[in-house]
Amino acid sequence: MIKAWLIARRLLWQNRWLFLMLMLWPYLMGAILCWGGQPDPDDVLWMLHQECFAGLALVAVTGSTLLGNEQRSRRIIMVLGRAVSRPQYLSSLLITAWLPLVLYVSGFLLSGIFMAVLLHRPWLGIVEMAGAQLVLGGWAAAISIFWSIFLPQIVASIVSIACVGLAAYVGQMGMIGPGRLLVGLFETSISGKNTPPAIAFHAVLTLVAGGVWFAAASWIFSRRDLNLTAD
Amino acid sequence: MAAALEFQNISKHFGEHAALDSLSLTLERGEILGFLGPNGAGKTTAIHLALGFLRPTSGAGSILGNPFGDTATRARIGFLPDAPAFFAGSAADAVELVGRLNNTANPRLRERSRALLSQLNLTSAGRDARRFSRGMQQRLGIAQALVNDPEVLILDEPTSALDPPGVLEVRELLRTARHEGKSIFFSSHQLSEVEQICDRIAFLDHGRLLRQGTLVSFLEDNGQTEIVLQGVSADSEVLRPYQPYLIHSSGDELRFVVPTDFQREIIERAWATGGTLKSVARQRRTLEELFTRWTEDASENALGKPEA
Numbered sequence: 142m143i144k145a146w147l148i149a150r151r152l153l154w155q156n157r158w159l160f161l162m163l164m165l166w167p168y169l170m171g172a173i174l175c176w177g178g179q180p181d182p183d184d185v186l187w188m189l190h191q192e193c194f195a196g197l198a199l200v201a202v203t204g205s206t207l208l209g210n211e212q213r214s215r216r217i218i219m220v221l222g223r224a225v226s227r228p229q230y231l232s233s234l235l236i237t238a239w240l241p242l243v244l245y246v247s248g249f250l251l252s253g254i255f256m257a258v259l260l261h262r263p264w265l266g267i268v269e270m271a272g273a274q275l276v277l278g279g280w281a282a283a284i285s286i287f288w289s290i291f292l293p294q295i296v297a298s299i300v301s302i303a304c305v306g307l308a309a310y311v312g313q314m315g316m317i318g319p320g321r322l323l324v325g326l327f328e329t330s331i332s333g334k335n336t337p338p339a340i341a342f343h344a345v346l347t348l349v350a351g352g353v354w355f356a357a358a359s360w361i362f363s364r365r366d367l368n369l370t371a372d
Numbered sequence: 373m374a375a376a377l378e379f380q381n382i383s384k385h386f387g388e389h390a391a392l393d394s395l396s397l398t399l400e401r402g403e404i405l406g407f408l409g410p411n412g413a414g415k416t417t418a419i420h421l422a423l424g425f426l427r428p429t430s431g432a433g434s435i436l437g438n439p440f441g442d443t444a445t446r447a448r449i450g451f452l453p454d455a456p457a458f459f460a461g462s463a464a465d466a467v468e469l470v471g472r473l474n475n476t477a478n479p480r481l482r483e484r485s486r487a488l489l490s491q492l493n494l495t496s497a498g499r500d501a502r503r504f505s506r507g508m509q510q511r512l513g514i515a516q517a518l519v520n521d522p523e524v525l526i527l528d529e530p531t532s533a534l535d536p537p538g539v540l541e542v543r544e545l546l547r548t549a550r551h552e553g554k555s556i557f558f559s560s561h562q563l564s565e566v567e568q569i570c571d572r573i574a575f576l577d578h579g580r581l582l583r584q585g586t587l588v589s590f591l592e593d594n595g596q597t598e599i600v601l602q603g604v605s606a607d608s609e610v611l612r613p614y615q616p617y618l619i620h621s622s623g624d625e626l627r628f629v630v631p632t633d634f635q636r637e638i639i640e641r642a643w644a645t646g647g648t649l650k651s652v653a654r655q656r657r658t659l660e661e662l663f664t665r666w667t668e669d670a671s672e673n674a675l676g677k678p679e680a
Binding site: 143144147148151152154155214215216218219220221222223224225226364365366367369 | 420423424425426427443444446447449451453455456457458459460461469470472473474475516
């Protein structure tokens with residue numbers, strides 16, 4: 142895990158400006174809504190849900206592009222030419238895709254709570270949404286890294302976001318795990334009054350599903366040639 | 373003791389294209405093997421197979437007795453890619469990262485990193501290794517390859533971007549490394565470098581190993597002798613049979629390159645006519661000549677092959 146972190150730290154540092162800008166996004170949206178006085182509660186809830194989706198899309202796009210970037214720059218050779226296993230390397234990509242979400246969610250949380258306070262409402266729902274985002278972000282990162290092994294970056298990004306959309310669709314049909322958690326995320330109100338029951342159970346299942354995607358990605362990546370002429 | 377590096381009948385195909393065809397080659401412990409071949413010969417593919425970046429289509433291989441791609445074994449290897457690439461950060465950071473990825477711990481890592489950067493004149497290098505010149509990046513790559521004090525060094529074109537002082541520094545480093553008992557697999561186009569530091573060479577073309585052997589055996593006597601005579605005319609009757617071997621005539625000096633078997637006869641004939649012998653020297657091949665000839669032979673063989 143130390144090796145994965147050593148690599149991830151450098152990958153994060155390389156993209157620090159992009160990630161910092163994304164972190165500011167929830168604050169910017171909050172500022173726009175609060176411009177000129179108290180915002181409309183429906184607008185705030187709509188915006189928070191949009192931010193949740195944007196956060197997951199951020200993870201999916203980041204996760205889908207990392208491997209291709211490293212193969213194209215041939216930095217992957219510098220890393221995998223050392224005592225680093227393929228699963229360790231993918232772990233570093235997973236960390237790199239997921240950690241910016243923590244920054245993003247911190248902005249989501251603070252700006253969301255600020256608006257809830259402005260609206261004189263409890264803000265438990267915002268905390269639940271933030272937690273669900275982090276769990277779903279891990280799952281989305283694993284999916285996007287899985288697809289990035291086979292597909293060019295842009296296609297992998299589209300397929301990964303489509304997987305998130307598909308999970309939301311099947312979640313509406315009663316599927317458990319990530320699908321249900323996604324639907325719950327978009328149903329949760331600011332106060333958290335209508336949080337779906339057994340959401341913790343679905344969160345655990347989502348983590349397990351992410352683990353399965355990641356294990357499959359590691360298994361396949363360990364048995365494939367590196368694509369050093371990547372797109 | 374297992375060989376430092378061994379390719380056992382290994383092939384690699386990319387679709388229909390055979391990048392490597394039944395390569396069998398061994399790097400013994402403590403030797404420097406020069407791995408030669410024209411562009412596209414399959415040298416880098418072989419190195420990538422050894423490090424586990426690629427999986428062989430058939431055959432197998434081992435490094436220090438462990439199969440290609442074994443993660444733990446890579447901690448005992450130093451690797452320099454043909455085009456080193458770095459994360460944003462200083463030279464020291466780049467070297468220490470590789471040391472840590474190869475399980476080298478402080479304070480030894482810090483000491484070794486400092487020593488290598490100093491030896492390769494990188495201590496005053498700028499802050500971001502990505503912005504270094506190509507030569508500096510190559511030197512930094514060499515420092516990365518050596519930081520874990522490896523048993524085997526795999527170097528892909530280590531001197532291709534270096535200026536003459538840089539080449540000397542690297543040559544010295546490699547000689548020291550051999551002195552310390554390291555085994556070195558050295559892919560290069562810099563034939564003079566190969567000639568100066570390698571014990572053995574292997575020549576690859578179109579994915580096939582065409583020649584391998586000690587450098588001495590390849591560069592030894594080519595069966596020709598250069599003879600310089602003075603005080604004898606090129607038109608003299610006694611030297612007429614050797615006219616085809618005359619390569620230069622200046623004043624009363626004649627320069628012949630003759631098969632070594634004729635050496636004694638031509639000298640005796642010159643003496644018999646009152647001439648003197650200025651010099652006799654065995655002709656030696658250069659690696660450059662060999663490289664050119666082998667490449668041409670390989671091209672002719674490829675052209676001569678019947679179509680499938």
